[in-house]
Amino acid sequence: MxxxxxxxxxxxxxxVITTAMLTFISFWRASAIVLCDLASSAYxxxxxxxxxxxxxxxxxxxxxxxxxxxxxxTYIESxxxxxxxxxxxxxxxxxxxxxxxISVSALIFDYAITGPISSVCAGKYxxxxxxxxxxxxxxxxxxxxxxxxxxxxxxxxxLYFWRKNVIGIEESSDKALKIMSxxxxxxxxxxxxxxxSLLIDPKPLPPMTMQITPEAWGWLNDIxxxxxxxxVGVLVAVGHSVLAMSGEETLAQVYREIAKPKLQNMKxxxxxxxxxxxxxxxxxxxxxVMIVPDDVRSKFADNLISGLVMYxxxxxILKLVFQGVVALIGTAILSGALNTAIIGANSVLSRVAEDGxxxxxxxxxxxxxxxTYRIITMIAAIQxxxxxxxxxxxxxxxxxxxxxxxWSFTTQTASVLLLRFRDKTPREWKVPLNFKIGGVEIxxxxxxxxxxxFLITIANLVTKTVATKWGSIFTLGFxxxxxxxxxxxxxxxxxxxxxxxxxxxxFEGELTPERxxxxxxxxxxxxxRDPHSLYHLKVALGRVDxxxxxxxxxxxxxxxxxxxxxVEMLPHDDQLLLTNVVAMAEKxxxxxVPLVVPAKDATFAMAKVAxxxxxxxxxxxxxEQVAPEVQLERLAxxxxxxxxxxxxxxxxxxxWPKHExxxxxx
Amino acid sequence: MQLTHYITPKEIIVPLKGTTKEAVYKELVRYLADEHxxxxxxxxxxxxxxxxxxASTFLPIGVAIPHARIPSVEDIMLIMGVTxxxxxxxxxxxxxxxxxxxCMFFSPTEDKEFGRHLKLLARIAAVFxxxxxxxxxxxxxxxxxxxxxxxxREREMSEE
Numbered sequence: 051m052x053x054x055x056x057x058x059x060x061x062x063x064x065x066v067i068t069t070a071m072l073t074f075i076s077f078w079r080a081s082a083i084v085l086c087d088l089a090s091s092a093y094x095x096x097x098x099x100x101x102x103x104x105x106x107x108x109x110x111x112x113x114x115x116x117x118x119x120x121x122x123x124t125y126i127e128s129x130x131x132x133x134x135x136x137x138x139x140x141x142x143x144x145x146x147x148x149x150x151x152i153s154v155s156a157l158i159f160d161y162a163i164t165g166p167i168s169s170v171c172a173g174k175y176x177x178x179x180x181x182x183x184x185x186x187x188x189x190x191x192x193x194x195x196x197x198x199x200x201x202x203x204x205x206x207x208x209l210y211f212w213r214k215n216v217i218g219i220e221e222s223s224d225k226a227l228k229i230m231s232x233x234x235x236x237x238x239x240x241x242x243x244x245x246x247s248l249l250i251d252p253k254p255l256p257p258m259t260m261q262i263t264p265e266a267w268g269w270l271n272d273i274x275x276x277x278x279x280x281x282v283g284v285l286v287a288v289g290h291s292v293l294a295m296s297g298e299e300t301l302a303q304v305y306r307e308i309a310k311p312k313l314q315n316m317k318x319x320x321x322x323x324x325x326x327x328x329x330x331x332x333x334x335x336x337x338x339v340m341i342v343p344d345d346v347r348s349k350f351a352d353n354l355i356s357g358l359v360m361y362x363x364x365x366x367i368l369k370l371v372f373q374g375v376v377a378l379i380g381t382a383i384l385s386g387a388l389n390t391a392i393i394g395a396n397s398v399l400s401r402v403a404e405d406g407x408x409x410x411x412x413x414x415x416x417x418x419x420x421x422t423y424r425i426i427t428m429i430a431a432i433q434x435x436x437x438x439x440x441x442x443x444x445x446x447x448x449x450x451x452x453x454x455x456x457w458s459f460t461t462q463t464a465s466v467l468l469l470r471f472r473d474k475t476p477r478e479w480k481v482p483l484n485f486k487i488g489g490v491e492i493x494x495x496x497x498x499x500x501x502x503x504f505l506i507t508i509a510n511l512v513t514k515t516v517a518t519k520w521g522s523i524f525t526l527g528f529x530x531x532x533x534x535x536x537x538x539x540x541x542x543x544x545x546x547x548x549x550x551x552x553x554x555x556x557f558e559g560e561l562t563p564e565r566x567x568x569x570x571x572x573x574x575x576x577x578x579r580d581p582h583s584l585y586h587l588k589v590a591l592g593r594v595d596x597x598x599x600x601x602x603x604x605x606x607x608x609x610x611x612x613x614x615x616x617v618e619m620l621p622h623d624d625q626l627l628l629t630n631v632v633a634m635a636e637k638x639x640x641x642x643v644p645l646v647v648p649a650k651d652a653t654f655a656m657a658k659v660a661x662x663x664x665x666x667x668x669x670x671x672x673x674e675q676v677a678p679e680v681q682l683e684r685l686a687x688x689x690x691x692x693x694x695x696x697x698x699x700x701x702x703x704x705x706w707p708k709h710e711x712x713x714x715x716x
Numbered sequence: 717m718q719l720t721h722y723i724t725p726k727e728i729i730v731p732l733k734g735t736t737k738e739a740v741y742k743e744l745v746r747y748l749a750d751e752h753x754x755x756x757x758x759x760x761x762x763x764x765x766x767x768x769x770x771a772s773t774f775l776p777i778g779v780a781i782p783h784a785r786i787p788s789v790e791d792i793m794l795i796m797g798v799t800x801x802x803x804x805x806x807x808x809x810x811x812x813x814x815x816x817x818x819c820m821f822f823s824p825t826e827d828k829e830f831g832r833h834l835k836l837l838a839r840i841a842a843v844f845x846x847x848x849x850x851x852x853x854x855x856x857x858x859x860x861x862x863x864x865x866x867x868x869r870e871r872e873m874s875e876e
Contacts, residue, residue: 686841691844
């Protein structure tokens with residue numbers, strides 16, 4: 051008698067699709083990544099702002115922190131609309147491709163500065179502490195040059211985080227979380243110690259009157275009458291303090307990676323970021339100006355928190371030890387800011403590359419780690435060049451800073467505002483203060499944020515001359531590069547292909563949960579075939595608890611997949627399918643395990659994969675060939691055959707719009 | 717669920733007379749209708765053929781499970797047929813499979829009964845997952861022997 055089961059008994063092989071794009075993080079991790087950038091500015095912002103606007107700087111920093119809280123609202127709204135809601139996507143939707151490219155180019159300029167300003171500042175804190183220790187032990191001849199030391203340190207730390215990002219974001223977010231935990235402890239100690247010091251020796255609050263230096267007025271020095279208008283002065287002062295909110299834009303970049311429930315977690319992350327940065331950047335700056343005497347504060351312009359610590363009440367040696375802690379944590383958080391800048395720039399440029407603007411060469415994943423290592427390398431190279439050019443001058447970097455940031459905030463908010471009128475699809479969340487007049491919704495809240503941002507941006511444009519000059523040159527250069535790259539892409543007609551998700555493929559000769567990358571005890575197998583018919587995947591992603599369940603997205607490839615050996619590339623149809631699967635996984639913030647299994651009998655293969663992975667549920671869409679009842683019957687037969695000796699049960703769900711069939715099979 | 721709960725030796729035909737799929741289906745329907753005193757045999761047969769047209773029920777384990785859900789049935793009705801000469805599947809789109817054992821059944825159309833319908837399909841597949849079973853049954857000459865062998869298989873399964 052002929053053995054008809056032979057092909058069915060063959061070992062299940064699979065092509066496992068690995069990519070860093072499918073990893074999702076908690077709101078704590080997301081907050082930590084953003085805070086590494088946003089809160090790190092506490093280490094340098096007051097020193098820079100005070101040089102421009104005088105002793106009132108902390109008040110302007112506090113104003114900026116409150117304003118940042120309203121700016122975060124525009125990011126929440128845009129993220130609810132687009133998962134990959136960085137400035138490029140949002141501006142492109144509202145204002146077109148050219149404006150989007152300009153906005154991205156400006157933002158990249160700030161990423162090129164964020165990393166260097168953070169790492170150079172970290173170097174300053176570290177060198178300052180080392181020099182203090184040398185002085186304590188009478189080793190003044192070993193004095194390290196703050197400029198040279200900080201440049202060397204900045205380059206080393208850039209190379210370190212370049213490597214970490216090439217390895218993968220999971221590692222990076224883990225680091226950010228550890229850094230922020232340590233920073234929180236340090237901030238609590240600073241607040242408590244400062245409160246005790248102020249109780250023992252009360253000091254007045256800094257004055258609210260700004261004293262803007264001629265240099266800080268920039269080109270407005272040529273229009274003296276403007277300088278007499280108080281509101282203009284306030285705008286200029288806020289403009290010079292606005293780097294305190296640098297890092298807010300990273301919120302949009304990390305949204306893609308935030309786990310389910312995505313928007314709620316985004317809101318939680320945004321609030322944590324606001325609360326932390328307000329206390330750290332705003333309150334600590336205020337305390338520093340109150341506690342560090344006026345005549346010595348300028349010496350600590352580049353490491354003001356160290357200065358604050360050294361003027362607290364307590365034994366010198368204890369303060370020096372704590373200064374060491376501040377320097378070490380500063381080194382970590384500021385280095386984290388550099389890391390976040392790399393992540394942010396990588397994320398922005400990846401979106402640009404996906405759109406066919408950057409050539410596919412940039413998006414090619416690292417063979418081992420699956421990261422966009424070429425983009426990461428390019429960003430790190432730009433940052434190292436900036437570090438070398440600034441030669442350890444934090445004030446110069448601060449003056450060059452916030453050009454792209456402010457333009458990016460402004461164009462992003464303008465776009466969200468425009469989309470309120472152009473795109474009427476329901477929003478998951480809206481910036482508050484919306485009023486209806488004659489059926490037309492007037493977004494007052496959004497409009498006010500936009501006006502605020504626009505005015506500060508203009509104030510910066512005419513006063514921060516270094517930023518305007520260098521920012522414009524860089525933005526123009528980068529914009530031209532993007533244009534040329536896009537032209538090249540169109541010429542070779544690869545743009546369409548490049549829109550597909552870039553992934554790494556790994557052939558597995560034996561299917562086990564570990565080899566597939568499953569992490570949880572529960573598994574749900576979702577079978578997908580048609581890239582445009584993924585309703586059932588949506589249903590599955592909407593129901594699973596990502597903390598306990600893995601979602602294995604299975605494609606059965608009947609024709610073209612090899613059953614052994616190396617796999618270089620997915621068939622074209624599967625690339626589109628995977629791109630859509632990844633987009634949906636991102637929307638829900640759920641880690642999925644995509645598998646391609648070569649098999650002749652799709653139903654049997656589906657059941658076999660579920661059986662071998664120990665899945666508790668199979669979810670399929672409605673077939674175009676047979677009735678859903680017949681699909682269930684086929685699965686029942688396959689499951690009965692496979693689970694004959696074990697008696698294992700499985701739930702089978704067939705879902706299609708407005709319908710669902712669910713049965714348990716034994 | 718046990719397969720032998722749905723059949724007795726009286727509901728087993730050994731050997732089947734038909735030599736084609738259609739002839740076997742007719743033979744099984746006729747026998748089942750007589751056993752259950754159902755007049756409209758054509759309705760049963762057309763339900764089976766209609767289901768078979770949407771997707772073949774021949775399995776690569778040497779078993780076919782022609783089945784249908786019909787409104788006039790109150791409980792599952794099952795009939796089994798065994799032949800020593802393998803019957804070829806004539807479905808256009810299916811793989812060239814053959815079967816020596818036929819488990820034909822009808823079940824009610826109510827949604828709440830569909831779970832049992834699926835479990836029976838799974839049970840039949842489970843019982844015949846033992847590759848030695850079909851060749852052994854094909855050699856047996858009486859319904860009692862077939863019934864006994866299936867009973868033994870189910871006992872082994874529950875012991876495992």
